[in-house]
Amino acid sequence: MKIIKNLLAIVGLVSISGLFVFAVQAPLDRDVQPEQKMINDYNIYAVKIPDDLNFAGEAMPLSDPDVYERMDRELLVNTYWQSNGLLMFKRAQKYFPVIEPILKKHGIPDDFKYLAVIESGLTNAVSPAGARGVWQIMPATARENGLEVNDNVDERYHLEKSTEIACKYLLQSKKSLGSWTLAAAAYNAGNAGISRRLKEQNVADYYDLLLGEETGRYMFRIVALKEIMNNPKTYGFNFDELDLYSNIPTFNVVVDKEIPNFTTFAQEYGINYKILKIHNPWLRETKLNNKSGKKYIIEIPEKGYYPAP
Structure with missing residues (x-):
């Protein structure tokens, strides 16, 4: 009786194994075309990097393999972080109309609105270091530029006023560092920090600098968001005007x-x-x-x- 039970167990195991092998092997039929194997419409594709990417009219040197790979990373990350991407489109409809005319008034390229996108996700974010608001302004910087910052009133959360302060800082950085790309990087690392690195490494361009993780990714993230938000269909984002948030009068x-x-x-x-x-x-x-x-x-x-x- 025990022998019979053992034989039945072995037969059952072989049968299950056979089914398992069949289940694994069946889809590997070489005669079946790849597109016939897909059971839904969701696919992952490599992202083609446009060869004319720029920030504020300053070209990104994509012929540099390092620059190419870093740009590829940010385009991939932001293309396939779909929920975050859709939120950026939705919020941009609400906040860009406030930011754009202030940038224009100060003669700052429109591309800088994407700096606000990566700084805060167009929210009143709070950083561990104490920066706050859409433009992530530190308290000392705010007070130095005439904003009220205390427990009762904190004008870093005032979009128009904080955009004005950001513009003032960026204009000073451009004058000091010579390019809009370096001015944008200095918004993250500070004018002194960028100037020191340029001198230490004896280079004159952001893309030639070896920087820490955050500042090293900074410009690539800005350009990636700019590219995606200007070409939503190209990167798989689909929405109607009614899906976007609106600014209430x-x-x-x-x-x-x-x-x-x-x-x-x-x-x-x-x-x-x-x-x-x-x-x-x-x-x-x-x-x-x-x-x-x-x-x-x-x-x-x-x-x-x-x-x-």
Whole structure:
């Protein structure tokens, strides 16, 4: 009886093994064309790198094998990080119309809006080092350039004002370093940091520098996002205009006194506390401490864009 059980077990094992071998081998039929083997429409492709990539009109030297590989990496990473890519398209529709005219006013190339994309993902991000807002400005830099930064009010979260400060910094960097590419890199590593590396390595171009991981990837990430966001279909991103986020129209309310309770203040304008803070993220507390009588401009959304409270 024991022998019979052992034989049955062996036969069963052989049968299962045979099925397993068949299951593995069947798809490997050499007569079946590759496209016939696909059971869905999702495929992974190598990304073709355009030969005319540039930042602010300054060409990227793709004939350099190192530059080519680093650019390939960033195009691949950002092409196949689909969820993040779609969010960038959605947010850009909302925030680029605010950023673009400020860049233009200061004579800064439009490509710098993609610097904001990689700095913060177009969100009011907070870095471990203490940088905040869409442009990731440090507190000292903000105060040096006239922004108010404290627990009650932090104007680094004010998109228009922080964009103005970013422009001022970039213009100084361009004047000091000589190119827009180096100015952009200096936004990450500082003017002194880039100048020191250029001198140490006896080169004059960003793409000739050996840099740390973050600054070394910085320009490639910017150019990758620029390329993808200007050619969504080429990189597999599909969406309609209605899929994108929109900027809600607002009107300004000038305030020159304390506001003891933002909940009450918001309700006076037909909105709630949450909506007030969404449109004015630079207001950091539940009240405004304004003993000096300083004039602040608070944005209130036009009626009809949010449900009545």
